[in-house]
Amino acid sequence: MDKGINLAEKLSLFSEYWSPRTVARLNDYKVMVAKVQNEFVWHKHDETDDFFLVLKGRLTIRLRDRNVVLGPGELFVVPRGVEHQPFAEEETHILLIEPMGTPNTGDSTTAVPEQFI
Amino acid sequence: MDKGINLAEKLSLFSEYWSPRTVARLNDYKVMVAKVQNEFVWHKHDETDDFFLVLKGRLTIRLRDRNVVLGPGELFVVPRGVEHQPFAEEETHILLIEPMGTPNTGDSTTAVPEQFI
Numbered sequence: 001m002d003k004g005i006n007l008a009e010k011l012s013l014f015s016e017y018w019s020p021r022t023v024a025r026l027n028d029y030k031v032m033v034a035k036v037q038n039e040f041v042w043h044k045h046d047e048t049d050d051f052f053l054v055l056k057g058r059l060t061i062r063l064r065d066r067n068v069v070l071g072p073g074e075l076f077v078v079p080r081g082v083e084h085q086p087f088a089e090e091e092t093h094i095l096l097i098e099p100m101g102t103p104n105t106g107d108s109t110t111a112v113p114e115q116f117i
Numbered sequence: 118m119d120k121g122i123n124l125a126e127k128l129s130l131f132s133e134y135w136s137p138r139t140v141a142r143l144n145d146y147k148v149m150v151a152k153v154q155n156e157f158v159w160h161k162h163d164e165t166d167d168f169f170l171v172l173k174g175r176l177t178i179r180l181r182d183r184n185v186v187l188g189p190g191e192l193f194v195v196p197r198g199v200e201h202q203p204f205a206e207e208e209t210h211i212l213l214i215e216p217m218g219t220p221n222t223g224d225s226t227t228a229v230p231e232q233f234i
Binding site: 053 | 146183186190192
């Protein structure tokens, strides 16, 4: 009997913020977990929507015209081309799904490389 | 301040088993919640991997050579072409992600149509 991928267990293996780790692949998408705190850069992805699911904590996704606030078990998909800035007051754990090759900052020159865990 | 999509809230709106409801779109993928109990049909998807994340309860994904057992916060991606039979002894709530147009039974003649919630 095999176990699946335990997200809390994967999250216990690293401590860096804003540094997603790939835990699975779904076709040409990467399924990632990340720890986040404070604010990320404003950015957008012209080629893809951006999926966020909060596992623990509280994430605010700032959009130019409003904020979306997510608690555990809540998700939001930022449409492609829409500028957003994720923010978390306290350490927050999230699940992210994006096509492979998507730079996390929206810009390949500043993005962190894909890291498996 | 907007709220995101609360998965537990969406799941409270219906009671049918094995009848996924689409709660969001991610590019050409549908993000769905489902309530499941007992066993589903053996099936496979030749064109796509199949993503399962357990939100509540316990899901066994029977494969021909082994079982994968998932609790809350655990996920598994069944590779394309691999036969599988989901099974839950008690009512279990799951998040599913599949490309649009994927029949839930692997066969468009027996699949339930996409339902939004």
